[in-house]
Amino acid sequence: MASKYECRCGEIVRTNLSEGHQVHLLVSERLLELSDSQLAEGIDSLLDRISLESSVVAVCRKCGRLAVIDKYYNVKLYEPAPAR
Numbered sequence: 001m002a003s004k005y006e007c008r009c010g011e012i013v014r015t016n017l018s019e020g021h022q023v024h025l026l027v028s029e030r031l032l033e034l035s036d037s038q039l040a041e042g043i044d045s046l047l048d049r050i051s052l053e054s055s056v057v058a059v060c061r062k063c064g065r066l067a068v069i070d071k072y073y074n075v076k077l078y079e080p081a082p083a084r
Contacts, residue, residue, distance in 0.1 A: 011062040026055040
């Protein structure tokens with residue numbers, strides 16, 4: 001997975017999970033429903049699977065747009081709601 005994208009506002013948003021950019025994983029419930037054989041594989045295998053198959057969620061520091069990035073690096077941007 002690429003480690004950054006350019007937001008619509010022009011800001012470069014970094015998405016690497018190991019660099020401390022305050023990104024999050026959006027984990028499917030399907031990934032958390034584990035069979036006995038998957039549990040037997042160990043925690044490292046489970047964590048690898050979760051990180052590879054989950055979407056990354058990042059927020060642009062400049063404009064506040066939220067990005068959901070799937071495992072194929074399709075980026076969906078969401079505008080922040082206006083303050084009331």
